[in-house]
Amino acid sequence: MAAPLEVIVSSDSASQLWNCTVFDLHSGSSLLSYRGGNSAARSLALLRGDFLLSAQLAKNFINVWEIQRKDQLQQKIVCPGVVTCLTVSPDGAFLAVGVAEAIYLWEVCTGKLLVVLSRHYQDVTCLKFTDDGSHLVSAGKDNLALVWSVCSVVQLDLGHAPEPHHVLSRHSLPITDLHCGRMGAQARIATASLDQTVKVWELSSGEMLLSVLFDVEIMSVTFDPCEYFLFCGGSDGNIFQVSLSSQFLSREKSFQSASEGTQVFKGHRNIVTCLSVSMDGTLLLSGSHDETVRLWDVQSRQSVRCLAHKGPVTNAVIMPVSANMFLPDSRPAVPLPRFSRHLHASERNDEESGMVCLRPALYTQEEDESYLQKADRLYSLINTVTDNSGFGDGENTKDLIAELEEEVQTLKKVNKDLFEFSSQMLKKPT
Numbered sequence: 001m002a003a004p005l006e007v008i009v010s011s012d013s014a015s016q017l018w019n020c021t022v023f024d025l026h027s028g029s030s031l032l033s034y035r036g037g038n039s040a041a042r043s044l045a046l047l048r049g050d051f052l053l054s055a056q057l058a059k060n061f062i063n064v065w066e067i068q069r070k071d072q073l074q075q076k077i078v079c080p081g082v083v084t085c086l087t088v089s090p091d092g093a094f095l096a097v098g099v100a101e102a103i104y105l106w107e108v109c110t111g112k113l114l115v116v117l118s119r120h121y122q123d124v125t126c127l128k129f130t131d132d133g134s135h136l137v138s139a140g141k142d143n144l145a146l147v148w149s150v151c152s153v154v155q156l157d158l159g160h161a162p163e164p165h166h167v168l169s170r171h172s173l174p175i176t177d178l179h180c181g182r183m184g185a186q187a188r189i190a191t192a193s194l195d196q197t198v199k200v201w202e203l204s205s206g207e208m209l210l211s212v213l214f215d216v217e218i219m220s221v222t223f224d225p226c227e228y229f230l231f232c233g234g235s236d237g238n239i240f241q242v243s244l245s246s247q248f249l250s251r252e253k254s255f256q257s258a259s260e261g262t263q264v265f266k267g268h269r270n271i272v273t274c275l276s277v278s279m280d281g282t283l284l285l286s287g288s289h290d291e292t293v294r295l296w297d298v299q300s301r302q303s304v305r306c307l308a309h310k311g312p313v314t315n316a317v318i319m320p321v322s323a324n325m326f327l328p329d330s331r332p333a334v335p336l337p338r339f340s341r342h343l344h345a346s347e348r349n350d351e352e353s354g355m356v357c358l359r360p361a362l363y364t365q366e367e368d369e370s371y372l373q374k375a376d377r378l379y380s381l382i383n384t385v386t387d388n389s390g391f392g393d394g395e396n397t398k399d400l401i402a403e404l405e406e407e408v409q410t411l412k413k414v415n416k417d418l419f420e421f422s423s424q425m426l427k428k429p430t
Contacts, residue, residue: 004031006318006319006320006321007022008022008293008295009021009022009023009044009052009317010023010317011039011054011315012291012309012312013039013311013312013314014312015038015310016310017033017035018033018034019034019035019037019038019039019063020034020039020054022034022325023307025295031326036073037059038056038057038311039055039056039315040057040084041315042084042085042125042274042314042315043055043083043084043085044317045087045088046067047088047108048092048108048332048334049067049322049323050066050067050322051074052064052065053095055083055084055085056083059083060078060081060082060083061076061083062076064076066331068326068328068330074336078341081099082099082100083097083098084098084100084123085097085124085126085127087127087129089133090129091133092108093107093108094107094129094154096127096136098124098126098138099124101118101121101122101123101142102124103116103118103127105117105153106339107154110337111338112340113339113343114153114154115153115162120142121142122140122142123140124138124139124140125141125175125176126175126178128178130184130185131180131182132184133150135165135184135203137203139175139177141174142174143169143171143173144169145167145168145169145191145201146166147164147167147189147203152165167206168189168199168201170208170211171191172195173195174193175192176192176218177220178190179222180203181227182225185203186204187203188201191221192219192220192233196216196217196218197211197218198214198218198221198230198232199212209251210244210253211251213252213253215255216234216235216236217234218234219235219271219273220233220275220286222276223244223277224277224298225277225279228243230243231277233271234271234272235271237266237267237270237272238272239268239272239284239286240255240265241263242255243263265284267294267296267303268286268294270290270312271289273288273312273313273316274316274317277318278318282298283295283296283297283298284296285316285318289313291309291310291311291313292306292307293306293307293309293313294306
């Protein structure tokens with residue numbers, strides 16, 4: 001049997017025998033189980049393909065497993081308080097953790113706590129990096145979603161408090177989930193809220209592109225890889241599918257379950273807490289408080305598999321298989337350091353460690369432009385070139401060429417005189 005390309009990784013809040021379980025995406029068979037504690041919601045992450053991280057439910061530490069050593073915790077990362085969510089940058093450089101209303105950002109290679117972002121007014125509920133790692137998006141119970149430029153946050157001047165790049169403030173109740181699309185700094189963001197809406201934003205400008213109103217509170221949200229559809233998990237157990245490619249789509253839309261019943265995935269009996277889509281966009285994964293994880297065929301909206309759990313599902317994600325996941329003799333190329341609990345580490349400790357850390361500087365990333373801003377700039381450049389006097393009438397062009405040829409002849413004569421003078425000086429006896 002060929003090794004799977006994608007697997008399901010899920011966790012629940014009540015299992016006594018394991019923390020996370022890995023299932024085969026197509027057969028549903030259990031492949032691996034990671035032991036030790038229970039995972040909090042929105043706290044499961046894969047680090048560099050070598051480590052699996054999850055925050056301990058209602059505790060102040062993060063469990064860390066080497067990806068192939070499922071029976072043994074590699075270490076625990078102690079945090080300043082109960083962890084509400086966590087995420088890892090795609091390149092494995094940074095670990096971001098939500099603790100109450102603050103965001104803690106660590107540098108993974110050194111374990112140094114770089115910055116504490118305290119811009120939310122209530123608990124942070126979800127964190128996501130963009131797929132290029134250039135931005136971090138946070139959302140919380142204060143109804144706000146904040147877009148942070150990583151280059152602005154990871155700076156050496158600790159006396160300057162970083163400010164978010166954008167503040168997305170159109171929700172009226174706590175945000176329950178967020179999802180970042182592809183294309184890095186030009187990505188689109190989806191946020192779900194208890195105000196029964198899902199909103200889609202342009203990351204570069206912070207503008208709201210779409211707002212969809214539902215009949216129930218929305219607890220989870222995701223795009224398919226091509227961003228043709230928006231999948232929204234409701235508090236009633238239904239999953240709603242919204243087309244993003246319709247030519248009649250307006251900025252404000254209402255989704256009526258009764259009239260649009262063909263676009264609803266029905267099967268869960270309780271809150272849908274997490275959603276994930278396979279790489280080819282054909283399969284949708286959902287986790288629920290009804291203690292099941294379901295796999296759906298997107299085209300037919302039929303449940304093709306149901307995976308039973310021991311308690312309310314806290315995490316369920318489809319992820320690519322790590323190269324080391326099924327190789328028991330492999331070990332991480334770079335071990336994890338000990339993570340600092342204090343922000344202002346002494347200079348003496350840095351000198352003794354002998355480490356040289358390179359971090360992105362502020363000037364390495366220009367101010368992001370939206371699509372419309374780029375189009376306006378390109379249009380103005382085209383007009384500038386078109387209006388250039390070099391493209392005037394034929395008579396002006398001929399005069400300009402004649403002046404340039406005369407200047408070239410003058411320069412040639414000056415150059416010849418200098419050469420002759422230099423030759424005479426060299427031949428002259430001393």
